[in-house]
Amino acid sequence: MAQLILNHLTKDFGGKGADRVRPAVSDVSLALRKQGFLALLGPSGCGKTTVLRMIAGFEQPTDGSIELGERRLSDATRVLPPEKRNMAMVFQSYALWPHMTVAENVGYPLKVRGISGEAWRKRVGDALSLVKLTDFADRRPAVLSGGQRQRVALARCLATEPDVVLLDEPLANLDQHLRKSMEETFRAFHERSGATMIYVTHDQAEAMALATDVAVMSEGKLLQVAPPAEIYARPEGRVVGGLIGRGAIVRLNLPEGGARALDWPLLGAALGEMPAGEEHAGGGPLSDVLVRPEQVHRDSEGIPMRVLSSVFAGERFALTLALPDGQSVKAYSSVPLCEGARVPSS
Numbered sequence: 046m047a048q049l050i051l052n053h054l055t056k057d058f059g060g061k062g063a064d065r066v067r068p069a070v071s072d073v074s075l076a077l078r079k080q081g082f083l084a085l086l087g088p089s090g091c092g093k094t095t096v097l098r099m100i101a102g103f104e105q106p107t108d109g110s111i112e113l114g115e116r117r118l119s120d121a122t123r124v125l126p127p128e129k130r131n132m133a134m135v136f137q138s139y140a141l142w143p144h145m146t147v148a149e150n151v152g153y154p155l156k157v158r159g160i161s162g163e164a165w166r167k168r169v170g171d172a173l174s175l176v177k178l179t180d181f182a183d184r185r186p187a188v189l190s191g192g193q194r195q196r197v198a199l200a201r202c203l204a205t206e207p208d209v210v211l212l213d214e215p216l217a218n219l220d221q222h223l224r225k226s227m228e229e230t231f232r233a234f235h236e237r238s239g240a241t242m243i244y245v246t247h248d249q250a251e252a253m254a255l256a257t258d259v260a261v262m263s264e265g266k267l268l269q270v271a272p273p274a275e276i277y278a279r280p281e282g283r284v285v286g287g288l289i290g291r292g293a294i295v296r297l298n299l300p301e302g303g304a305r306a307l308d309w310p311l312l313g314a315a316l317g318e319m320p321a322g323e324e325h326a327g328g329g330p331l332s333d334v335l336v337r338p339e340q341v342h343r344d345s346e347g348i349p350m351r352v353l354s355s356v357f358a359g360e361r362f363a364l365t366l367a368l369p370d371g372q373s374v375k376a377y378s379s380v381p382l383c384e385g386a387r388v389p390s391s
């Protein structure tokens with residue numbers, strides 16, 4: 046299986062005068078893991094879909110190139126058309142043909158490639174079996190649920206045995222329960238197909254659960270690419286730290302050049318030296334510190350905080366707590382706390 050490489054990829058839609066905007070995608074370089082599952086994460090408008098559309102061949106880069114193994118797929122001077130790339134794209138709108146049955150939808154791309162008869166039946170049957178829709182082969186899309194339609198779209202993609210599968214927010218139209226069960230289908234699909242998958246999503250929990258690698262974009266730029274556990278443990282910068290997990294970023298006065306992971310004496314001193322309303326003592330630049338809710342523990346020796354909110358979140362309560370200087374952090378509690386209460390209680 047060939048490796049997909051994005052090389053200084055840039056897309057500038059241009060525009061003149063007041064309509065002039067920054068490039069939608071700026072100098073993105075990325076060597077995808079062979080047969081990996083890359084989640085492309087980032088705020089709305091950061092350029093995720095434009096990257097996907099360039100990989101698929103629907104948009105031409107303004108600069109840079111896309112390679113699949115030894116083959117150059119696109120650059121500023123040429124574009125290999127989408128149908129010659131052996132890639133498949135799954136959209137949130139499913140894009141099924143209403144007049145065809147489920148089996149005909151799944152088998153249509155095979156028919157276009159001249160595959161018919163027993164070979165056609167076997168590939169369509171295998172694909173439907175993987176997404177657990179064998180019994181729905183003769184129905185039309187109109188009588189299926191949203192999740193079933195999305196599984197038909199996946200089966201159609203699987204049947205073509207693509208090298209690369211591009212998924213643009215494929216679960217966006219499904220409810221929470223269905224999203225969870227579809228994650229299993231995606232995992233099985235990935236294992237079975239052996240394809241390299243690129244998955245655009247707003248949902249960081251979904252990205253972390255499915256991907257072998259997570260890429261975070263902001264304002265057209267690629268900020269960080271790393272496996273889920275790595276990006277969770279060591280996010281680079283405010284944007285990635287704010288997007289991954291449910292942590293809060295506080296600004297603290299820390300000695301320069303220290304370790305990235307802070308131990309309690311250092312953190313406690315930095316938090317404790319910022320009483321309400323006072324300027325911080327050192328006068329130097331403040332550091333951004335990401336505090337994860339699971340790292341906040343109640344201790345009588347700790348920093349006094351005030352409960353801003355305590356919200357029931359199913360298996361526990363999600364707290365927002367104010368530090369002495371007014372900045373806030375998130376924490377969890379097994380019991381509800383009263384708004385305005387002081388913790389630890391004196």
Ligand SMILES: Nc1ncnc2c1ncn2[C@@H]1O[C@H](COP(=O)(O)OP(=O)(O)OP(=O)(O)O)[C@@H](O)[C@H]1O
Nearest residue numbers: 058066068069087088089090091092093094095096
């Ligand atoms: N065909 C186009 N012509 C002009 N500008 C475009 C075009 N397509 C996208 N853009 C602009 O490029 C930027 C990136 O858009 P893109 O759709 O790639 O973002 P996104 O991260 O996928 O957003 P979302 O998560 O909301 O779908 C946006 O500012 C968008 O307005």
